Amino acid sequence: MYEIVEKKVLSETVKLMKIKAPLVAKKAQAGQFIILRIDEKGERIPLTIADFDRKKGTITIIFMEVGKTTKQLGTLNVGDSLQNFAGPLGMPSEIEKYGTVACIGGGVGIAPLYPIVKALKEAGNHVVSILGARNEKLLLLEDEIESFSDEFYIATDDGSKGHKGFVSDVLQKQIDEKEKIDMVMAIGPVIMMKVVADLTKKYDIKTLVSLNPIMVDGTGMCGGCRVSVGGETKFACVDGPEFDGHKVDFENLMLRNRRFTKEEEKSCKLAGV
Amino acid sequence: MAVRKTKHEMPEQPPKERIKNFKEVPYGYSNETAIEEAKRCLQCKNKPCMDGCPVEIDIPGFIKCIAEGDFDKAAEIIKDKNSLPAVSGRVCPYESQCEGVCTVKKIGEPVAIGRLERFIADYEREKGVKPPKKPKSTGKNIAVVGSGPAGLTCAGDLAKMGHGVTVFEALHAPGGVLMYGIPEFRLPKKIVNSEVDYIKKLGVEVRYDMVVGKTITVDELFEEHDAVFIGTGAGLPRWLRIPGENLDGVYSANEFLTRVNMMGAYRFPEYDTPVKIGKIVATFGAGNVAMDCARTSLRLGAEKSYIIYRRSDVEMPARDEEIEHAREEGVIFKLLTNPVKFIGDDKGLLKQVECIKMKLGEPDDSGRRRPIPIPDSEETIEIDTALVAIGQSPNPLIPQTVKGLKMGKWGNIDADDGGRTSIPGLFAGGDIATGAATVILAMGAGKQAARAIDEYVKSKK
Numbered sequence: 001m002y003e004i005v006e007k008k009v010l011s012e013t014v015k016l017m018k019i020k021a022p023l024v025a026k027k028a029q030a031g032q033f034i035i036l037r038i039d040e041k042g043e044r045i046p047l048t049i050a051d052f053d054r055k056k057g058t059i060t061i062i063f064m065e066v067g068k069t070t071k072q073l074g075t076l077n078v079g080d081s082l083q084n085f086a087g088p089l090g091m092p093s094e095i096e097k098y099g100t101v102a103c104i105g106g107g108v109g110i111a112p113l114y115p116i117v118k119a120l121k122e123a124g125n126h127v128v129s130i131l132g133a134r135n136e137k138l139l140l141l142e143d144e145i146e147s148f149s150d151e152f153y154i155a156t157d158d159g160s161k162g163h164k165g166f167v168s169d170v171l172q173k174q175i176d177e178k179e180k181i182d183m184v185m186a187i188g189p190v191i192m193m194k195v196v197a198d199l200t201k202k203y204d205i206k207t208l209v210s211l212n213p214i215m216v217d218g219t220g221m222c223g224g225c226r227v228s229v230g231g232e233t234k235f236a237c238v239d240g241p242e243f244d245g246h247k248v249d250f251e252n253l254m255l256r257n258r259r260f261t262k263e264e265e266k267s268c269k270l271a272g273v
Numbered sequence: 274m275a276v277r278k279t280k281h282e283m284p285e286q287p288p289k290e291r292i293k294n295f296k297e298v299p300y301g302y303s304n305e306t307a308i309e310e311a312k313r314c315l316q317c318k319n320k321p322c323m324d325g326c327p328v329e330i331d332i333p334g335f336i337k338c339i340a341e342g343d344f345d346k347a348a349e350i351i352k353d354k355n356s357l358p359a360v361s362g363r364v365c366p367y368e369s370q371c372e373g374v375c376t377v378k379k380i381g382e383p384v385a386i387g388r389l390e391r392f393i394a395d396y397e398r399e400k401g402v403k404p405p406k407k408p409k410s411t412g413k414n415i416a417v418v419g420s421g422p423a424g425l426t427c428a429g430d431l432a433k434m435g436h437g438v439t440v441f442e443a444l445h446a447p448g449g450v451l452m453y454g455i456p457e458f459r460l461p462k463k464i465v466n467s468e469v470d471y472i473k474k475l476g477v478e479v480r481y482d483m484v485v486g487k488t489i490t491v492d493e494l495f496e497e498h499d500a501v502f503i504g505t506g507a508g509l510p511r512w513l514r515i516p517g518e519n520l521d522g523v524y525s526a527n528e529f530l531t532r533v534n535m536m537g538a539y540r541f542p543e544y545d546t547p548v549k550i551g552k553i554v555a556t557f558g559a560g561n562v563a564m565d566c567a568r569t570s571l572r573l574g575a576e577k578s579y580i581i582y583r584r585s586d587v588e589m590p591a592r593d594e595e596i597e598h599a600r601e602e603g604v605i606f607k608l609l610t611n612p613v614k615f616i617g618d619d620k621g622l623l624k625q626v627e628c629i630k631m632k633l634g635e636p637d638d639s640g641r642r643r644p645i646p647i648p649d650s651e652e653t654i655e656i657d658t659a660l661v662a663i664g665q666s667p668n669p670l671i672p673q674t675v676k677g678l679k680m681g682k683w684g685n686i687d688a689d690d691g692g693r694t695s696i697p698g699l700f701a702g703g704d705i706a707t708g709a710a711t712v713i714l715a716m717g718a719g720k721q722a723a724r725a726i727d728e729y730v731k732s733k734k
Contacts, residue, residue: 023483023488023489027488037445041537041543043536043544043545043546044445044536068545069545083445084445084481085482086443086444086445086482086483086484087484087488088487089484089487216531216536217443217444217453218484219443219444219668219670220508220509220668220669220670221453221508221509221510221527221531221668222510222525222527222532223512223525223527224524224525228519233512233518233519238669238670249519251621252621255520255521256519256521258521259521259549260547260549262549263547263549264547267541267542267545267547
């Protein structure tokens with residue numbers, strides 16, 4: 001069993017939890033994810049690692065309550081335990097000194113961006129962070145990410161904070177103004193990653209995206225998380241979760257992520273969440 | 274007295290009933306039938322059946338005990354060699370092993386060795402398994418990676434030799450393919466659990482959520498263990514590699530079966546993991562896994578369940594019993610038929626599969642006649658779900674993370690008959706070494722490796 005040692009409500013639907021999992025914390029690296037199962041009848045869901053503390057043996061997860069499991073998870077409190085917590089899974093981010101990097105996070109995708117921003121800064125990059133959300137209330141980890149960024153921008157759909165518009169607008173401006181952007185890292189809703197990748201492709205800027213398809217085992221066994229990358233079938237759980245954004249078939253990913261929408265609704269309804 | 278020419282039937286749930294539930298299909302022998310069947314054994318001197326058994330069970334020995342009504346002794350004889358008899362008594366391909374070479378086969382059907390093994394295993398479990406005697410500890414510790422048939426057998430045998438054994442399982446439940454792959458109606462999960470409990474009673478510790486290669490490395494396992502056995506199986510699904518395979522509605526057999534068996538999707542929404550199959554399901558492939566998929570689909574409510582296979586019925590790799598059960602249940606076999614592409618609607622939902630008719634040509638490397646497409650024989654079949662069950666490759670997670678490990682041609686770990694790899698102290702067996710095979714061969718490999726490991730750790734100071 002894996003104990004919840006800290007819980008924070010970040011917004012109406014977004015929560016942060018620190019989970020005691022010393023073996024996972026010992027190995028965790030930016031870009032990787034975990035799979036958890038709440039109880040005996042629960043499903044296995046992947047969540048990207050938002051932070052880790054090797055000394056305290058904890059993993060931080062930040063999740064939006066969108067389905068049965070995340071809603072149920074949100075009702076748990078400090079002292080409660082999760083039945084299963086496996087990881088760290090997937091390949092770590094490719095952290096190296098690229099030069100100038102733009103780190104783009106959208107919505108709850110800001111959470112997994114944080115350890116990557118930190119690692120890229122520590123590797124000596126000039127980090128330009130661009131965070132986006134529908135409105136100010138849905139922004140996360142602003143101070144944390146800003147503290148590891150050389151430049152920091154915000155975009156909200158309704159203009160309640162920062163630029164009124166999309167993260168891609170801010171990125172476009174950066175591309176126009178800067179001599180060179182060497183790498184772009186984008187994590188967020190599939191549509192956001194697609195728009196960013198489409199933009200950077202025009203300028204031939206290396207772009208990595210972190211994908212979060214539906215998974216079951218997370219160890220390469222079921223292929224439920226398969227994505228088409230440059231015409232090849234890849235498994236996000238073992239080959240990813242990060243892929244070359246210019247090669248990902250985002251349309252297929254969106255389609256596959258809708259596979260169980262009806263079942264999810266039924267499950268939530270019955271559970272009264 | 275003349276020997277009865279046919280096996281005693283094992284009573285089963287009638288097909289029309291059983292396709293509405295996930296309960297086990299055969300009920301097993303009664304005491305009386307088991308004794309009668311055991312009396313069919315000639316107790317011949319050359320015992321060909323034993324050569325056909327990968328786990329070396331004293332087959333005539335336990336059958337003799339059954340004939341004499343001494344079921345406890347029969348259980349003892351089986352358990353001496355096989356820690357998982359309730360499993361092998363259900364899923365072994367007897368016809369190509371012990372029963373395939375049985376002397377009685379010369380005059381009729383072989384002795385129903387598999388059914389008798391199952392009878393004894395069930396008798397023992399229902400009676401309450403006697404806690405095994407714990408041998409004197411050798412002070413040696415061995416890590417077993419994976420709790421499937423190879424790992425469990427290896428762990429059980431090592432524990433019986435007095436070694437300390439810890440099993441590292443990546444998932445949340447033990448059993449590997451016994452749990453995620455083989456359906457409840459063929460191998461009830463409570464049986465797998467009780468076999469695992471027996472292994473635990475031998476002193477084996479099982480740790481879950483341990484993804485070796487990620488959570489902990491093989492090098493780290495060596496820090497606290499004298500030897501490491503890898504039995505991580507063939508978990509990597511193979512694809513048809515045809516257009517449309519990523520449409521909504523196409524599953525690997527692994528994903529479909531894992532959802533249903535291990536995650537309990539057949540009890541959704543009581544269990545959280547869903548599965549959806551629609552009305553018409555096509556399973557591609559004709560092995561045991563394919564039969565499991567096709568039969569599971571019927572139980573989930575499919576109106577039509579096809580097996581689509583590019584060769585003919587004689588080449589189907591599944592056990593006779595599985596094929597027969599599938600036929601009885603109404604699975605439709607479309608043989609000599611190969612899928613060409615999957616076709617979806619504008620929302621990306623699977624709607625059809627285009628197939629081409631095949632004919633058999635000259636034998637290929639596998640010795641089976643090679644299927645050749647017949648030009649202009651394309652047909653389109655309406656389907657809601659496609660299950661791809663054309664085989665699995667060895668799981669690459671561990672090989673990727675162990676430096677200097679010699680690999681075979683197909684992504685398998687190169688290991689000898691005792692499971693010895695290119696790294697001293699590192700052993701491997703089951704599907705990870707041989708490529709996808711059977712539960713019993715994996716158990717046999719686990720057994721051989723346990724012996725080699727015992728020899729290895731004793732030779733080390």
